Amino acid sequence: MYVHNLGACSMSTKEDELIEANDGNPVDRLQLIKVAHTNKTTGQIQDPVIKGVVDLVEAEIVSQSQPLSDDGDSTGASTNLSLLQINEMAVPKRKGGRLVGMARRASSYPASSSQALYADPMILEELHDKDERIGALEEQNTTILSENATIRSENATILAGLASQKKFNTEIMQKLDRLMSRVHLSFFWLF
Template sequence: MMYSMLQIGYTKWSEIPQEDQELWFRQFAQEFNWHPDHTETVRIRFKAKAMDSYTKQVNAWKKVWQKNKRPRNINGRVFEQLIVHWQKDETAETSSRNSKNRKSDRGGKGMYVHNLGACSMSTKEDELIEANDGNPVDRLQLIKVAHTNKKTGQIQDLLIKDVVDLVETEIASQSQPLSDDGDSVGASTNLSRLQINEMVEKAVPKRKGGFLVGLARRASSYPASSSQAPYADPMILEELHDKGERIVALEEQNATIQAENATILAELASQKKTNAEIMEKLNRLFASSS
């Protein structure tokens, strides 16, 4: 879609008009099927993935441009418009400021450090959900896995470590002891995933736009058991309904063809029998005449 459907050089996903974003989602919906009740969940996850992929793609195109080269298969107008944006003084200033912010010590906490490598936070969450038999994981588990060094077993980012320590302390204070003697070691974490997510989101510092430091804004942060009925896009529902009707029509057509074939075979068998009887009568007449 970023090569075939992108007609304007938008610098980020949020600049793409909502109707165009919806058009991309409908194109995605043409390739896959799901239960209508899951449409809004799929839409949220699609947009999150599209935003992440679009940002990475634009950055990749920029790196190619900085090498005085041209990306393959890119729309010429899109590339020229992006070049105009990259050449602006304010764009260079913003890029320099963002780079400086990433390298700041954050009040003595040092630079932001994670252990995801090339894997995004959203992808890591998907991996944890898959490993958990498709069940969502809480954000404390996600943030710990993403920032814990595999060799040392320690969280290198001091700001994130403070968040984890704070949330774990709060969870321990609200957990119920399993033993009668009140031993806190045997405490059971009987808090819901939503409660733990809320603790993490309160403890994690907020960036501009409300983004959480060290976390991706995902559909899993929404309440798992909402009383609100799931939203179903009428157009998507209509497309799914049309697909179902086409399948039914094809099945009926196939049944009709099979019935017609059976009729033809029966008629051929009857004609064959009639031909055999005629040949037998002719043979008897020839025999009697001779």
């Protein structure tokens, strides 16, 4: 069990408060975890597991935010990680199990009186992007299957032509064999 300092406030409510305090701009999951697990009197994260995760993610952010070139000219290097990249580091995608430091969103298990489901805009955007990619891949697959059918048809035509040519060549060889055997016999009769 992870130690948090939210009291009766849910993780979702705290996130909404942070967004409001941030002039309506979304906050990353790392900031949310730090606020939720920092002791208000000591200013320290009490849970060693959460502290380890926060320290690890902060170190990763620092290392990934470093300019790519060491020649002093880092104008082309990006030093800002996106909100999505930071969220992925703070709460990596997992097949199962509980996420360290993050409770389920209150909206992910609505009360029986409320049947409205929460739709996270980032997840909806990811789903939309994946739907577009799936559509493009399906279209590409249809094109490839059509091209393969055309190639198979062309190959069948070529094979039929080769079989016909082979039959014709065999007939010519048989006629030449008969002709040569007659010429050979005629040649012996002359001598």
